Amino acid sequence: MTQHSNQEESFSSMATSPEHSEANQEANASGDTAEDNKKAPRRSIYLLPNLFTTSALFSGFFAVVASINGDFAAAAIAVFVSMVLDGLDGRVARLTNTQSEFGAQYDSLADMLSFGVAPAVVAFAWILQDIGKIGWIAAFVYVACAALRLARFNVQIGSVDKRWFIGLPSPSAAALVAGCVWVFHNFDATAFGFKVFMTLVVAAAGVLMVSNIRYYSFKDVDVKGPVPFVALLAIVFGFVVISIEPSVMLLALFGCYVASGPIMAAMRKARHSKSKKKAA
Numbered sequence: 001m002t003q004h005s006n007q008e009e010s011f012s013s014m015a016t017s018p019e020h021s022e023a024n025q026e027a028n029a030s031g032d033t034a035e036d037n038k039k040a041p042r043r044s045i046y047l048l049p050n051l052f053t054t055s056a057l058f059s060g061f062f063a064v065v066a067s068i069n070g071d072f073a074a075a076a077i078a079v080f081v082s083m084v085l086d087g088l089d090g091r092v093a094r095l096t097n098t099q100s101e102f103g104a105q106y107d108s109l110a111d112m113l114s115f116g117v118a119p120a121v122v123a124f125a126w127i128l129q130d131i132g133k134i135g136w137i138a139a140f141v142y143v144a145c146a147a148l149r150l151a152r153f154n155v156q157i158g159s160v161d162k163r164w165f166i167g168l169p170s171p172s173a174a175a176l177v178a179g180c181v182w183v184f185h186n187f188d189a190t191a192f193g194f195k196v197f198m199t200l201v202v203a204a205a206g207v208l209m210v211s212n213i214r215y216y217s218f219k220d221v222d223v224k225g226p227v228p229f230v231a232l233l234a235i236v237f238g239f240v241v242i243s244i245e246p247s248v249m250l251l252a253l254f255g256c257y258v259a260s261g262p263i264m265a266a267m268r269k270a271r272h273s274k275s276k277k278k279a280a
Contacts, residue, residue: 046098052089053107056082060114063178067122073247075122076182080250082114083171108150115174116146123202126181131195138203142177145206146170152210165215168208168258172215176205176258179251186247205258213261 059082066075089107093099120139128135149170156166180201184194242249 045102046093046096046100048096049089049093049098049103050106052085052092053103053110056085056089056114057110059085060110060118063114063118064121067118067125070125072122072126072181072185075118076178076185076247079114079118079122079174079178082118083175086111086114086171104154108154111150111170112147115170116143116150119174119177120146120202122181123177123198126185127190127195127198128202130190131199134199135195138199138206142173142202142206145209146173149173149209162219163217165217167211167213168205168215168261169217170209172254172257173205173209175250175254177202179247179254182247183251208258208261211261213265215257215261 059078063075063078063082066072066078086107089103093103120142123142124136124139128139149167152167153165180198184198242253
């Protein structure tokens with residue numbers, strides 16, 4: 001009798017103990033869910049950053065429509081406007097703490113149109129179609145590489161050094177292509193040599209996007225901190241210079257950025273080989 005009563009007491013204590021009660025299991029489950037919710041990205045939809053993304057998407061679509069209508073200068077300008085709006089949506093989301101998974105996916109899809117499809121269509125409608133199959137192949141290479149570049153960027157978020165982009169960023173590639181169209185169209189450059197040059201530019205921009213060449217991201221620049229007065233003067237001077245001849249100056253600016261990646265890679269390789277020789 002004593003053993004039986006002890007077993008009943010032990011069973012009853014197990015049934016009412018915190019480790020075995022249903023209430024405790026529900027509490028643990030709710031605790032796990034709360035912890036998972038903290039780690040998971042927010043799935044909400046916020047108006048302000050997505051408004052900038054939608055504006056960038058509209059500008060990219062306008063570039064496609066303008067190029068079909070033969071207004072290539074407006075199409076190229078629309079690509080640059082889209083690039084500015086794309087740079088603002090992420091910063092606005094971070095400043096207002098409205099980052100979300102939806103916003104990130106929406107931004108990536110908008111970038112595919114604005115910086116992948118739009119520049120290729122603008123270049124093809126302007127001059128690449130004049131050289132036949134090679135022209136549309138170069139345009140397709142650019143579009144495919146832009147898609148691969150954006151997919152790789154989404155996968156690599158949080159796993160690479162934020163100071164560097166691996167491969168040419170798609171907005172910079174789009175700016176290079178749109179800048180060439182804007183400048184050459186203004187100067188009415190339609191000779192066969194320019195057609196070949198544009199084909200090489202479009203294809204090279206696509207290849208650079210999927211390359212492993214590093215490009216400086218400027219993400220470690222502190223825009224909130226104090227700056228010397230000379231830096232402010234340099235910014236004002238930069239705007240004045242760009243306003244003199246926007247198409248030429250923007251092309252020169254982004255051309256230098258595109259060239260900086262291969263140049264810096266060659267310099268690093270030369271230093272590495274020189275240090276190897278010294279060690280040997």
